Amino acid sequence: MQTFTHGGAEIAAFHDAKTGSWQYVVVDPATRAAAIIDPVLDFDETAAATSTRNAEAILAFVRERELRVEWILDTHPHADHFSAAPWLQAELGAPTAIGEKVTGVQALWKDLYGLPDDFPTDGRQWDRLFREGETFRVGELPARVMFSPGHTPASITYVIGDNAFVHDTLMMPDAGTSRADFPGGDAHALYCSIRDILALPDDTGVFVGHDYGPDGREPACFSTVAAQKARNIHVGGDRSEADFVALRQRRDATLPLPKLMLYALQVNIRGGRLPEPEADGRVYFRIPANRFEPPEEQA
Template sequence: MRHISHGGARVAALHDEKTGSWQYVVSDPDTGAAAIIDPVWDFDEKAAATSTRNADVLLDYVREAGLKVEWILDTHPHADHFSAAPYLHEKLGAPTAIGEKVQGVQALWKDIYRLPESFPTDGRQWDRLFTEGDTFSVGGLEGRVMFSPGHTLASITYVIGGCAFVHDTLMMPYAGTSRADFPGGDAQALYRSIQDILALSEDTGVFVGHDYGPDDREPACFSTVAEQRRDNIHVGGERSEAEFVALRSARDATLPLPNLMLYALQVNIRGGILPCEEADGRVFFRIPANYFQASAD
């Protein structure tokens, strides 16, 4: 667990090596109130088995630090890991939340998976659906919601105190930005979302959703808006929208699908719940064959 204090908030960051995902507990030092952002529910695709290793580390930290969790937040339906939000909700009682545009992602993937007509696409799987500009509190810290589409239709950024949790929109400056070629993704929308983030105060802390430790680096999670404006290899130095879209599109064309995507999306459009049990209590995943182009590697 990595600890960073910035912008009036205390942030504990937990890295999942398998998926490169960062999970956060952001808290108000004055009140002990906290929010958990993008928790990982572990999945072994070879055995099709779930476990709660990451989520239990978060629970242990919250309990040892004496924090009161007020929110369990997802930034979007993830393609590379399952959300542990329902498990943490069961343990902590805090409400779950995501952006309201998740309804579009649910409808899109309902069709891809050919789910039954009865599958709800109104976001009822979460306790709260945020709209653009919504505010909430974490103790004495004000939280604000920024819609950040591009990586997905439903991506949002949480600005809490002086910290922006930007999910998969921005990576660390040396890694650039996230892909925009998933169903519902859009490189032009991604560029514009990034410009909104870069328009925040230059000392705003930027906490990313992933880092894979390239070139034998230690995985990192934190930079500032000023550093992103100056150094980000995809959007720094006032790169134009047209240049970014060309760069992002060329890069995306070389990328394989995330290892867990076809498993993860059918769980995460359910808010982090496995598909419905059969009559005998067993659960099965549904995988669309030959829907996506085969990976070059």
Template sequence: MSNPTVKPFWDAPTGSWQYVFHDPQTMKGAIIDPVLDFDPLAGATSTANAERILTYVKSTGIEVVWILDTHPHADHFSAAHWLSKELDAPTAIGAKVTGVQQLWAEIYNLPDDFPVDGSQWDQLLEDGAEFMVGEVPVRVMFSPGHTLASITFVAGDAAFVHDTLMMPDSGSSRADFPGGSSEALYQSIQDILALPDATRVYVGHDYSPNGRDPACVATVAEHKISNIHFHDDPDKATYCALRDKRDSTLPLPKLMLAALQVNIRGGRLPAPEDNGRAYLKLPMNYFLSR
């Protein structure tokens, strides 16, 4: 058994963390939650973030054996599909992504033949699934709440917890998207905090409160001591009241309505229309309460 070397990649426009972890013994590795760049004013995608990751793995000599999404993201496009083609590596996501696909296919009024079986990924991962990346054991933890399909990857002594916990001075992530649940998020975070105290917890986002530099990792022990939402060990009702009140004040992420229709396709744009161009669509007035 080996613990992974972790390389974080920061995307400032979306406040997102992307990761490469690898086994230092075998140099086999995995990419988690890569970002496909999107300019909403121009309606243009680009691959600057993904190319940074590609350069790193090639220059370091890492053999990428998996490209992993923790969930269909609401604040950035996934570069999993692009990197999969570049590296000839399989993609995977949690098995309950099919529920997210079904939910958003209805919101976007996608055609009946849109696949909602998760076939856009090479493998769907069930709760408790285990696999190896070199000599690093990886376990899948179902971690719903932020979305109904979110999973955590526990790779050796590192846990990639996506949008559950934030850094300790920011607390936890929102749970008000379609399919989200503060009660489910509370239980997911309890499961994460039950990991060994020395576990490195890598978060999906950071918004640099009080102007500090972006940060991506704290241990389970540090979260227990100083996480602003969990340091006093709240019960479920107390936490849910806090989370729901906070979420009621938050606007939707700027890229959400664009990102979800790409991310439920595994990072692919919609199929080109008869003029050769792909188009994104907006569900007008669906989120009136926002």
């Protein structure tokens, strides 16, 4: 765990080494109110078994510090890990939320998985669907929602105090940006979303959703808008939209799909819940065959 005090908030960052994911507890120091952002439910794909190691670490932190969790927030339906939002909600009672564009992602993946007609794609799996620009509070900390499409059509950034939780939109400056080749992704939209984030004040904290420790450095999660503008290897300086899109598309064509993607999306379009049990009482995953090509077979 790493801790930060920045932009009016106290922030605890939890790293999941398996998926490279960062999970956050954002605390208002005046009231001890908190929000949890993008918690991970552990999954062993070999055994197709879930566990709660990451979520239990977050829960222990919350209880040890006697925090009052007011929100459990997802930035988008993740492709590389399961959301632990329902498990934490059962423990803490806080409402869950995501951006309202999640309904489009639900419809897209409902079709890809061949789910039954009665599978709901209206976002009812979350307690709150945020609109673009909508505001809320974490204790006395002001918070607002920025839509950040590109990585997925539903991706959002949470600006809490003077901190932006950008998840898969920006990475650390030496790692660049996230991919935009998943179904519904768009490199042009990603460029515009990043420019919106980089228009925030220079001292705004930027907390990323993934880091894999490139070149052997320790995983990191925090930078600032100023650092991103100056040093991000994909969008720093005056890189044009056309150059960025070409770079992003060349790189995306070489990347394998996340190992857990075809498991994770069917869980995360359900708000982090496993599929309903079948008639025999057992839960089964549904995997579409021959829908995606490995990178070496792409043009």
